[in-house]
Amino acid sequence: MTKKKETTTKSPTRRIAMAAHLCLQGRSLLGSKTVARNWQYYTQVCHCITVTRVPTKILNGSSINKGNHTTPQARQRWKQQMFCYSDLAAKHLATEAKENKDVEGVSTADVVENKSPLLPIRDAVSVTESQISFDLDAAPELSSLELISDEAAVSIPVPFDMPSDSISLRDYVDKSETLSKLVQMGVNLWKLEQRPNVGSMLLRLNFDTDVAPRLLFLKDIGVEDSSYGNILTQNPFILTESLVHLHSRVNFLKSQNFSSETIASMVSRAPYLLNFSVKRLDNRLRFYQQHLKLSADNTRNILTRLPRLLCGSLEPVKENLKMCEVELGFKENEIQHIIIAVPKVLTLNKRKLTQIFDFVHNTMNVPHNLIAKFPQILNSKYLRIRERHLFLEYLEKAQYDPDLPNYISLERLVFLHDERFCTEVAFVTLEDFNLFQKTL
């Protein structure tokens, strides 16, 4: 499109030269460059005319709304173009005036072609308006001493005293509508401005055309109002994503049998989810389906509980799975059980995971099947497990075998608060436990 415009705007001067050339050399120069160009130009104009015909037709159809004012103009324009077309077809390239005319015709045609075909009526009106304004340009400007009404004074746009550059968004917040509305929604601009290019991206946004439609979209898919701030703080780039893409991604997730409520919760917990293209999302879903070897329902369940699995890197997940199998020696069904119970095992730090497993399995002598039964222990703190186990061992109460009396389950060991752990599991006071911690 732009290329075409270039050729048409360049053309008048070139064509004068061309015309002179033609006069000198005659018509017999077949295959020369100038002729080839001429033909190219001819075909371009043909194309433009065919395009302009479509909106004028629609416009004729909608003349009930617009009345007589617009249609004759459009028709006139169409006629003008036809005239140019015939001119070119006859190859009368000598006069400059005609050239200008057809350039004008082509440029208006370009404008029409630029707009999307979904809104033909408005396009046509805008074209006519631009023509009218073109006519009004000739009117003399008001002198600076003339009195103007209050209304006119209000309508004169006052340039904002926004700083041209700044290291912080703080200077822009009070003047920019977008930023002030974002702050009122609870977006942490301080965090956002520390990320590269995000500040200038936010400043360039227009609230009514860029921000509001995305927020309405989030509302439509069922995200709660209170989480907008959080989502935008984590992922401001959702504001630059096109609505068509966002809709198609949500539709894709729906087609994968995610319910609309789960999609809303997934989006609010993993805001980058909607920035992934459908193809990429599909790849990731398939990856989890293949590598976890679970049923579709279970995979979906895991992904809804931990949606950042879909956004993060897949390599650590693969490594963790392999590590559970090879290094920690879990069986396949045990791994599946662990993952269904605690999906976070897939994203845990490998060093920490092995450290905890090493302590639980080798020091506390807990067999694999018990760990698989209480996989939450893999998701707890190493220091916490260690100090509690050593305390119980000191009290001679460390007994993790369910078949023997005074059995302490791994869940009770780890997931009780210190006070409840002391009173219910160890049967001592909290002060004793604190004193014991200082002897480690």
Next chain:
Amino acid sequence: MATPAIRMFRKIEGLFCVYKPSGVHWKLVRDGIETKLLKGLSDTPSLPIPKEVRFLAHPVSETETSKELTLSAVSLPVLSKHPLVTGPEFQHIKVGVGHRLDAFSSGVMVLAVGNGNKALHDLYATQVTRDYTLDGEFGTATDDFSHTGRVVERSTYGHITQDKLDRVLAMLQGANQKALLMYSNVDMRSQEAYELAVQGLLGPEGKSLPILTGLRCVHFQPPNFTLEVQCLNETQKYLRKIVHEIGLELRSTASCKGVRRTRDGPFTLQDALTRNHWTASDVLQAIKQYHTSKENLKYSHRQIMDPALQPPEESTTVNMKPARKQQWGQ
């Protein structure tokens, strides 16, 4: 104008000590405490956002025929002062660490917040002693002197008795005592040396080799034994090496199972905050306690000094005296 956060920060300036668990690097402990303190500071209520008056043009309703310009004065909050825009008031706090503990060892570690760093510097300029408990085990020698290292030698330990161990410890302590006198840079035949020794202030000035000022066995049950050590300018690796050398001296081998610091200058195990208490409120309590104890010390010191009609000395050295005397008594 002091905001609540600044007021709280002034309260948490000072010294306190934590109990570092073994297996954690001291930097992690320090960073964790800094983030906890920052969280506590950012949780304080922020000042109300200042307001400014602005003139807003109201769109004239279409029913009105008179199209007049209506401006109304509205006081709006200045959004550039909003906490979401300015960020938290404190983004870094100076948290200084006293004498370090390496990842293998555990125990009391002194931390300083804000202007407490100056006090920390003064504290270590006075050459404070530290208490350690060393757990050792006879029978193996490892390349890094700890029980987790690569075993380089195994030996028997049946011939070791507590008597023999005590003899070796006494010999070691004597050698260190000699080194202490040598590093103190005072002529041993002078009046000055005598007076310092009487007060218990004799010690190395500035940097010196590690010096053990006290060494005794508190628990002996072969192959395990526990030593209690007071020392100056030490590193934890040096202490593990001491255990190794004791093993060699006893015609056997020994490795160190644990290094635990029980006292660092005036800070003892009782004051130390365990891992679950590393929160802003608990640190606030600990620092308050530190300040009151310092006041008490000054007060009691003045009461002692007043009858003798002597001018009060600077408080930092005063802090150290009881500890020193105690250590010489052993």
